Amino acid sequence: MYFLKELSHTVQLHPMYFGPRMHEYVEMRLRAEVEGSCSGRYGYVVAVLHLSKMSRGRVLPNIGLADLHARYTAVVFKPFKGEVVDGIVTTVNKMGFFADVGPLQVFVSTHLIPADLNYDPNGDQPCYTSEDQLIQKGSLIRLKIVGTRMDATEIFAIGTIKEDYLGVISQ
Amino acid sequence: MDSAECSHELIFAGMCAYCGSTVLEQSDPNDESSFVSISHDTSALRATRKHAEKLHREETQRLLSERRLSLIVDLDQTIVHAWDDPAIESWLVDEAHPYHAASKDIHRIVLHDTSSRPGTMAFLEKAASVFELHIYTAGSRSYADAVAQLLDPKGRLFARRILSRDESGSQRTKDLKRLFPCDDAMVLIIDDRADTTAGPVISGVRPVPEDNDAELDVIWEHLSKIHTAFYMMQDENKDENDPLLVKADVKAVVNGFRSRTLLGCTILFSGLIAVNESFEVNEFWLMAKECGANCVKQLTPWVTHLVAAKPGTSKVHEAEDQGDVFIVAKEWLEESFYAWRRADERVHALPGVEQPSMDVEERIAQAAAAAAAMVRSRGQSEEESTVLKRTRSAIDDEDLTDDLLLSVHELKRARKEGTPLNEEEEAELLRLSPSSSAAEMQEKLRHCDWNSMMDDVMAELEEEGEQLDTETEAEAWPGDGTSSEDEASEAGTPVKHDTAASLTAYQRLEAR
Numbered sequence: 281m282y283f284l285k286e287l288s289h290t291v292q293l294h295p296m297y298f299g300p301r302m303h304e305y306v307e308m309r310l311r312a313e314v315e316g317s318c319s320g321r322y323g324y325v326v327a328v329l330h331l332s333k334m335s336r337g338r339v340l341p342n343i344g345l346a347d348l349h350a351r352y353t354a355v356v357f358k359p360f361k362g363e364v365v366d367g368i369v370t371t372v373n374k375m376g377f378f379a380d381v382g383p384l385q386v387f388v389s390t391h392l393i394p395a396d397l398n399y400d401p402n403g404d405q406p407c408y409t410s411e412d413q414l415i416q417k418g419s420l421i422r423l424k425i426v427g428t429r430m431d432a433t434e435i436f437a438i439g440t441i442k443e444d445y446l447g448v449i450s451q
Numbered sequence: 452m453d454s455a456e457c458s459h460e461l462i463f464a465g466m467c468a469y470c471g472s473t474v475l476e477q478s479d480p481n482d483e484s485s486f487v488s489i490s491h492d493t494s495a496l497r498a499t500r501k502h503a504e505k506l507h508r509e510e511t512q513r514l515l516s517e518r519r520l521s522l523i524v525d526l527d528q529t530i531v532h533a534w535d536d537p538a539i540e541s542w543l544v545d546e547a548h549p550y551h552a553a554s555k556d557i558h559r560i561v562l563h564d565t566s567s568r569p570g571t572m573a574f575l576e577k578a579a580s581v582f583e584l585h586i587y588t589a590g591s592r593s594y595a596d597a598v599a600q601l602l603d604p605k606g607r608l609f610a611r612r613i614l615s616r617d618e619s620g621s622q623r624t625k626d627l628k629r630l631f632p633c634d635d636a637m638v639l640i641i642d643d644r645a646d647t648t649a650g651p652v653i654s655g656v657r658p659v660p661e662d663n664d665a666e667l668d669v670i671w672e673h674l675s676k677i678h679t680a681f682y683m684m685q686d687e688n689k690d691e692n693d694p695l696l697v698k699a700d701v702k703a704v705v706n707g708f709r710s711r712t713l714l715g716c717t718i719l720f721s722g723l724i725a726v727n728e729s730f731e732v733n734e735f736w737l738m739a740k741e742c743g744a745n746c747v748k749q750l751t752p753w754v755t756h757l758v759a760a761k762p763g764t765s766k767v768h769e770a771e772d773q774g775d776v777f778i779v780a781k782e783w784l785e786e787s788f789y790a791w792r793r794a795d796e797r798v799h800a801l802p803g804v805e806q807p808s809m810d811v812e813e814r815i816a817q818a819a820a821a822a823a824a825m826v827r828s829r830g831q832s833e834e835e836s837t838v839l840k841r842t843r844s845a846i847d848d849e850d851l852t853d854d855l856l857l858s859v860h861e862l863k864r865a866r867k868e869g870t871p872l873n874e875e876e877e878a879e880l881l882r883l884s885p886s887s888s889a890a891e892m893q894e895k896l897r898h899c900d901w902n903s904m905m906d907d908v909m910a911e912l913e914e915e916g917e918q919l920d921t922e923t924e925a926e927a928w929p930g931d932g933t934s935s936e937d938e939a940s941e942a943g944t945p946v947k948h949d950t951a952a953s954l955t956a957y958q959r960l961e962a963r
Contacts (some may be wrong), residue, residue: 361471371611373490374506375461375498376468387496389461389468401513405606427471429464436464436495438471 281363285322285356286332289314293337293346306348307331314354316383320430323358324383359384359428359437366449367439369419372406374399379421384435388423392440394447413448420449460502462486464495487632491585492611494618500632507633512695514583514637518682520701522582522674523630525642526590526598530574530667532566567602574667575608581678582639585612587625592617636700639677641670669790673708680704710743712791715815717745717753721767722760723781735781738788750776753818755811756796758784762803771805775814778804 291309293302311328318324330353337346359365359381367379367386376389390399396410407416415421423439423446441447457470467474486497489506498506514520524530568574578584586609588595595615603609619629631638684699716739724733730748731737735758739746747754750769757770757778770776783799796811807814 371492373611374509375490375496378493387463387468389463391461391469406610425471427466427473429466429473431464436466438463438466438468 281358281360282326283322283356283358284329285354286351287314287322287325287354287356288349288351291348291350292340293348295344295346298337298346302337303334306334306350310350310352314352318383318433318435320432320435322356323430323435324356326355326357326382329353329355357382357384359425359435361425361427364422364424364446365439366420366422369415369417369421372408372416374401374406377408377415379423379439381423381437384437386423386425386437386439388421388439388441392426392438392442394442397447415448422446422449459499461496461498463497468496488618488629489632491614491630492618504633507631511634511637511697515685515695515697518581520582520678520681521585521631521638522578523585523587523627523638523640523642524575525625525640526586526588526595529641530568530571530602531598532568568667570667571602574671575602577671578674579608582674583612584608585614585630587614587619587630587640589616589619589625591615634697636697636702637681639674639701639705673791676708677701677704680708706741709741709788709791712742712787713739713744713793715818716755716793717747717751717818718756718758718784719747719750719754719766719770719776720758721764721770723758735784738784742784742788755815755818756783759801759804762801767801767804775807775809775817777806777811777814 289310291306291313293306293309297305307328310331314325315328316325331350332353333351335349337348339346365381365384365386367381367384369377369379370385371378374390376387376391376393379386379388393408393415394410397408397413397415398410400407400409405416407414409415421441423441424443425437426440427438429436457467457472459467459469459472459474461468462474465473485500487500487503488494488496489498489503490496575584586595586599588598590598592615595613599606599609599613614630619625625642627635627638627640681699681701681704684704685697688698690696690698718739720733720735723735724730730746736746739758744756750757750766750773752773754770754773754776757766757776758781759767759778760781762778767778770778777796778801779796779799780801783794783796786794786799793811796806800806809817
């Protein structure tokens with residue numbers, strides 16, 4: 281699920297940037313450092329919307345760099361158990377398939393794939409097929425998350441497509 | 452599914468892939484419920500040993516029904532050669548450059564220049580028809596993917612069966628168990644280094660591509676032979692009730708082929724085994740053993756080859772004096788080992804050393820006869836047979852395996868010469884084993900076992916129509932028929948071999 285969240289981050293700035301366009305530069309650095317990062321608590325930081333407050337810089341003794349403390353509003357993405365998400369299939373093997381839901385890697389095991397979808401290892405690329413569905417690398421898929429695990433820097437999830445209205449999204 | 456009822460057979464990043472609940476991994480790797488990696492491209496997906504075995508069974512059944520085997524291919528120094536050299540860029544770009552023509556197999560990928568061994572593409576195409584190809588490289592993931600992309604742009608050959616050091620769990624060594632945790636009876640490996648791969652079957656490749664490099668042709672020849680032999684063995688032993696049960700083993704097939712390479716040769720080493728090094732673990736010693744040669748530590752009348760590092764050692768002089776020992780460089784052994792064919796002694800003769808003038812084949816036969824003659828001279832007056840005496844002294848010296856093997860070999864030859872040992876003497880030989888454990892004895896005889904089988908096959912082919920009593924040979928050694936089975940059951944695999952049946956398989960193969 282996506283949230284707007286107020287977060288803070290400290291940027292270290294080299295003295296060469298102490299000047300008229302300092303704030304612009306800090307914002308650039310902030311985006312580079314936090315966008316795409318992941319914390320177990322808030323999930324993935326998808327995008328920084330705006331900087332709400334920036335502290336005055338504090339020069340660090342001995343090294344001359346300045347610490348700037350920034351508060352910003354960001355879009356964060358955190359998956360929850362029971363949530364239905366859309367993703368793209370990346371790998372198909374006989375145990376199931378992997379799908380990317382944005383930055384999140386989800387594994388859907390054969391156990392949680394409807395029985396009418398059968399694994400076919402032959403052909404150009406391995407896939408799951410039934411009369412009306414084909415799941416292979418690149419397929420768009422709608423799945424429901426049944427479990428998540430948050431690491432300090434990564435989130436993994438287990439998904440299912442064995443329920444109504446889940447599976448390949450036809451275009 | 453309810454977490455309480457779930458068997459948690461398959462886990463992804465610490466979660467059960469069926470119910471989504473967090474699963475704690477067993478720390479004891481031998482526990483039945485411990486997890487093993489089952490996927491090439493991620494180590495996050497793991498299954499319980501039991502589930503992995505089930506998946507593996509399905510996989511083997513599929514391979515069997517397609518009549519294919521698994522082949523693990525190493526990249527660097529085996530099928531490709533990667534390096535970083537700015538000079539080569541000019542070869543690629545400059546069409547007038549004298550090396551431009553030679554650079555057609557060179558491809559650029561990020562970081563490296565890569566050249567595939569000549570004929571690699573054709574080799575892979577051919578191999579893919581009867582083997583399921585896997586890549587197992589000590590390189591990084593991105594490198595492996597880049598090379599695979601180069602060799603196989605459509606992903607037909609390797610699909611996603613690529614394992615790099617990022618998923619391997621070890622930077623230096625390759626573990627066959629990582630890919631085939633349950634059973635490796637249908638797995639072959641091509642690698643330039645035998646020491647990094649902890650697998651039983653290795654088709655060695657010479658690392659550096661030479662000018663007219665026919666290495667891959669040789670390997671292909673071996674591979675197709677192995678494939679044919681494997682499925683012959685499988686067909687002979689097929690279980691009627693369960694035709695998709697693996698009954699053959701590529702390890703046995705490869706040993707069978709390779710152990711005929713230097714059959715009958717007795718090899719002495721000079722300057723290749725360090726004084727303080729144990730013989731049994733020396734690479735040359737093992738190589739020669741694998742080729743079916745007898746290895747000895749002292750010069751005896753039936754030594755046929757001396758593999759020496761340099762001229763001028765005392766063993767070289769002694770061998771020269773004996774006059775019937777071919778003194779060769781270590782390349783002779785290496786080439787024989789890799790090509791499964793006894794290399795030409797004249798080509799690899801140690802420079803500056805006097806060589807015997809006789810024919811090599813003749814000399815090998817003669818040496819065998821000499822050994823046999825020793826056996827024949829037994830039983831005169833009250834004296835013990837030489838073989839028994841040697842065996843006794845070997846046991847006293849605790850230098851058992853090699854001398855014993857030699858004795859047994861002599862024994863078999865003697866039997867072929869027409870003077871079989873009587874049963875008591877054979878029993879005596881078996882009894883002399885220090886622990887008197889039949890299983891250990893069988894283990895020691897295992898190597899010989901194959902030799903004799905191959906001997907029989909060859910002899911039978913040569914003397915077609917003539918009567919040769921193979922059955923006595925097979926029955927004479929109680930361990931012969933069962934040793935490999937014992938081994939298999941020890942490893943907990945369902946593999947079973949019927950030596951007699953596989954024998955016929957070889958005969959048919961050789962007859963082609």
